[in-house]
Amino acid sequence: MQVWKDYQDQHKDRFLQELLDLLRIPSVSADSQYTQDTLRCAESVKLRLQEAGAEHVEVCPTAGHAIVYGDKIIDPALPTVLVYGHYDVQPADPLELWNSGPFDPVIKDGKIWARGSADDKGQFYMHVKAFETMVKTNTLPCNIKFMIEGEEEVGSANLGIFLKENKERLKADVVLISDTSMLSLENPSLDTGLRGLSYMEVTVTGPNRDLHSGVYGGAVANPATILCKMIASLHDENNHVTIPGFYDQVQQLTQEERTALNSAPFDEAAYKKDLGLDALWGEKGYTTIERTGIRPTLEVNGIWGGYTGEGSKTVLPSKASAKISMRLVPDQDWIAISDLFKAHFEKIAPAGVKVSVTRHHGGSPYVTPIDHIAFKAASQAIQSTFGKAPIPVRGGGSIPIVALFEKELGLKTILMGFGLDSDNLHSPNEKYGLENFYKGIETIPYFHQYFAELQKK
């Protein structure tokens, strides 16, 4: 609608400045040294929601980081959309690889460079500004509720409790989230599913102290070597995960589904060039699109042990550790997979070492109901602003709480992401395109309008 476009054109600079202010707050949920900043970020989200026209806005404390709630109920008879987002961000290290400060946002080449610009501050804030647009132009077509949390990057441990305790307050018809990506602005796409996650940490302990590698080398099991052997054994020569039962619950897609999935535009040469790789890798028998969309994976996220400082130290370390996470697909259950991993990893530990396995967090996979009217509304909204229907794709990432919404609130979730895979999520130099930001703000009101209309029918 022209009235929306006019309002947004008029206020676009302010919209951006407000986002930059949000990006300047280092709300790193994984690191306790940022606890105060994370709370400060929640307070600032609260303020922005109030300014945009939300009511009942509240910073709700949890056992961990707070959840910001706010809503605008114009008519209980109208449909209600629950908008979810998260104001917390991933740690910024390795700092030395950033071209500018992770929390000192810079606009360059038409992009916003900062931690959280795409994941997820830049994306959830589009909803706040789209909401403002509808409120200030008196065109809000439905009720809207906001739930912006601060623990998404650490597994949303306290969100489940919040959902349980606030079922009434969170009553809605659908959940809308912008925390994923599109193929490109030229080829807009819409997620039809997300992978689940199981994040584990393992420690292999050998001798009760670091030893001199000359005096003891060759006589005792080296925990670093053993950890490497154990990790190496988790994939076979075809890069299948070797954990017994790992694939048992994996949904096999029909040839038709796989063909449809692979019809999405994918330029392997450009993909490799962007990553600086001479070859890709992955599970035998599947395409890159399938490997990142419909197949479960196991990745080492971090590994450490022994002397890692400057120069050399001839030590035989007492222990070595690794952070290992698995991406899951329907119908894998993340708790069951976590248990399978633990049992297997403990089982393959050789004599001479002790192994401890702990579970960090996780979530089960999710498949969007593409026949849901909200999915149609999202599809039409994108059609209206991008001029073409979105391509349905399976996202590789995980938003563990999506499965939770279904379980606790009985709500389906629509994943209308406006980011790009190249946004360096969780990496140095995270970015978000200015055009993606504004395009999102432009598209979101159409979603609400179409959803309200379709709901009426």
Add this chain to the structure above:
Amino acid sequence: MQVWKDYQDQHKDRFLQELLDLLRIPSVSADSQYTQDTLRCAESVKLRLQEAGAEHVEVCPTAGHAIVYGDKIIDPALPTVLVYGHYDVQPADPLELWNSGPFDPVIKDGKIWARGSADDKGQFYMHVKAFETMVKTNTLPCNIKFMIEGEEEVGSANLGIFLKENKERLKADVVLISDTSMLSLENPSLDTGLRGLSYMEVTVTGPNRDLHSGVYGGAVANPATILCKMIASLHDENNHVTIPGFYDQVQQLTQEERTALNSAPFDEAAYKKDLGLDALWGEKGYTTIERTGIRPTLEVNGIWGGYTGEGSKTVLPSKASAKISMRLVPDQDWIAISDLFKAHFEKIAPAGVKVSVTRHHGGSPYVTPIDHIAFKAASQAIQSTFGKAPIPVRGGGSIPIVALFEKELGLKTILMGFGLDSDNLHSPNEKYGLENFYKGIETIPYFHQYFAELQKK
């Protein structure tokens, strides 16, 4: 001799206090932040040598850390012993595992607890005090030269140059070093050889940046996983090193030699208990004594990559690295082995990653000439003060420069160590027994006396 014993009893407290002062200086050669402390340590060694009666004492600068030289030439016609030691120490981390400050020496349970107490400040200082004993009691039986360096723990990169440039000044009949261990004070032993060393660092690089493990997981080679697979492949199921040619130059001992070697007292139960292990590990077909003495080994000294901080980060790292060192035995050449390792590691790298291999330092193995009169002198000296002949053993550690002495100065080296394997060398809570310290000071003058006598014959 009684005169020695009397002098030592009279000054034993001062001997200890002087050592503690030396241990308070954090002369960590591997870490550039300690460069000034390392120089300060050299200056203090110079002062102690002068006080003990040495002449021509000088702190000789090198491209790295300085070498302290001093001598006492009583008669050019008499034999000359070149005493080698090192005042630099290993890094102290992990600091949290120390029961007391690494550079804040504590006397407890009859032991000196501090970094460098056994390796090698406590041991080379025995020579300074033994020298003082002979000088002050006018009983010095031969000429003595001291060369105490500051780069032993980082590969003695500049010692070779120093030897080349000081051949005349370093002229001697034998090199004497106390930088190894004995089986025990009850079972004194004498090293008949040392393993060589090749210390390498490897880095595996995958994508040009850290990636989101959900968006890219399963589609690109994970450098941490690949590094683990590569390291895992370096040992086969019998724990033999798989690098082609690795064993080609290894001297096979005769069954008699192996039997003699294995006749040394070894209590496997006590060994495991001390290390807190339920099982030992090593190359199939060899005993623990052989695995640490006459067989080459390959150990991971450190490994790191990806997110190693608090909590979780779902990153697919851009690179992963490891420090890997190999202990070598006669006749393996450390340069040749380093080249074999590099060639092999680069060869086994799969498509999708790049590998870089760099050489830190190393040295070739050494076998003591047990028919050398200096070996007899050392054996008799130990017999005189311990009351029993030392058991000949092969040491597992490495003192790379020993081979250098033979090459540059044409000198054989005697390794008369007074430490214990349980001294936690290179580990937290390094210690050195007070009795070992004093026993060493008591024994060393006998070495010089017997050596001078045997040399005359």
